[in-house]
Amino acid sequence: MLLRNDSGFTLIEHLIGLSLIALVALLLPNFLISIQAKTISVQPDIVVFLNHVSKEAKEADALMWRDDTIFIYQKDSVITYELRNNKRIQRYRDGKGVVIMAEDVNEFICLPKEIAYFCQIELESGKRYERSFWSVKEWATHALE
Incomplete structure (x- = not known):
């Protein structure tokens, strides 16, 4: 009988998750700067x-x-x-x-x-x-x- 180990992630799943985290990390500072610019109202x-x-x-x-x-x-x-x-x-x-x-x-x-x-x-x-x-x-x- 052949036992199959389905617990864990494949390499492709790891790369997709890592690319999503990198994308969020790249866009987050720009998003926070735009929010800060809108909330600071003092001229x-x-x-x-x-x-x-x-x-x-x-x-x-x-x-x-x-x-x-x-x-x-x-x-x-x-x-x-x-x-x-x-x-x-x-x-x-x-x-x-x-x-x-x-x-x-x-x-x-x-x-x-x-x-x-x-x-x-x-x-x-x-x-x-x-x-x-x-x-x-x-x-x-x-x-x-």
């Missing part, structure tokens, strides 16, 4: 803008908001960030030197809240960004009172 120009304003506001003597513009008063100059009609936030130093800080902006509002300004930016895509800014000198003056 780099908005982050740079908010960080830039925060740094300048901390070093300022005073802050003020008026007519879609935040004014940052420093020792010898005034820095302004202004929402223009072409949906851009532009930076000026003493009314000169235009630097485009953010584009496709629908709304730019800063509201005073105690010693800080709470700012909101809404892009045309509908995404909203919020951040608070304050002057260290104003904060220290307020704390001493």
Whole structure:
């Protein structure tokens, strides 16, 4: 009587399984990168803008908001960030030197809240960004009172 051993896999079955695993291993990083790109919604120009304003506001003597513009008063100059009609936030130093800080902006509002300004930016895509800014000198003056 001839005994047949049917337990185990043939060489062809091993090669097919190995090729499927290799295919998944090759495509998985590209798939994960595309998912990550879709889930990260923070626009780099908005982050740079908010960080830039925060740094300048901390070093300022005073802050003020008026007519879609935040004014940052420093020792010898005034820095302004202004929402223009072409949906851009532009930076000026003493009314000169235009630097485009953010584009496709629908709304730019800063509201005073105690010693800080709470700012909101809404892009045309509908995404909203919020951040608070304050002057260290104003904060220290307020704390001493």
